[in-house]
Amino acid sequence: METAGRQIEHCESVRTWRKGLIEQWGGDPLAEEPEKLVALERFCAFIGEDPDTIVKRCFRIRKEDGERVVSVKWRAHYAEKIKEFRDRSNDPDSRRSTADVLSFLIHNGVLLQV
């Protein structure tokens, strides 16, 4: 488990998450609480996608004006996936893991309701 989370640590979106957590809470929460990365890694494995892809899909470029806007379709998709992840997980602490995945998304500008 010690190396868990290391594979995704260098993804741009994970670096953004780390930076957001540091700015918000001080210290280095991802280093202090490695279970956060583990939770994200487990979610990525669950849906078979990497963190950068998840974040990228949550946004789209609006044709009319070229603005980067939230993709309602993909947001809804990931909200469903996160619910499945929470409900199917055997982890007794699945609500905490779900919160960690949501935290990753929030610090990348994606707010999901689950």
Add this chain to the structure above:
Amino acid sequence: MEYQELIGSRRSIRFFDPKRPVEREKVQKILEACLIASCAVNAHWLRAIVVNRDDIPKAELEKMKTPVQALVVELAPVHIYFYADLGVVNRIKGSRLKELVDAGALNPTHGWSHKFVDELVFPQLLKPFTMLPNYPSMAAFDCGVAACQGLLMAFELGLGACLTAFVAPIVNEHTKPPEDWMPLYVMNVGYSLESPEAGGQRPRPPFEEQYFLGQYGKPFPRDPKVVEELKQSKLLQTPAPLPGRKEEVRQLARKLNLPM
């Protein structure tokens, strides 16, 4: 709590104890405080429908959430949905003004009589007033005054509260208001999990940018002595963020399994 301290201590509370119910009598006291608020032409536009969160089917509650109020709605055990009853003026036809005449609040000294209400105030002022484009906003202002009294009462009773918008088409399926009720805000009520200071008094724009004397552009002078007095009375309190606020929020996030 003293009045000035009560105003100064109110915060928009966003972390409630989701399992601690709010006593019915406290909800009634909130509504009673709304009812006695100052009200134009004694019309009483404000209407409220109290909903216990746990009485809302889970699927419906999910639909009632928006990205910015989802957690507040989920945590608060009581939702007080506020509406403006836009039809009230034409239904009561000045009768509540006449009650004020009978009660000695409106007197001939100021030109008031039943005949004045029946022949001038209602037909020539109030009825046309309800057809003005800004009538709903005037009514909403009045409702805000009343709701604010209820909000302060919640804090007086040791509760926490937060006003948020609500998704009227969905909430209305549950609350079933008459068609002429205009949806306003929901007061989310519960026992706060935050410390009483809730991180300190929240940032506000500069006083001089908000208020003017005589005409727009001439700021109302803010007397530092008055400011000092208000600090003593605790209307003005230490501004946020207080030391330890981040740790407080972090602990709340852990306790409630929320993202950080």
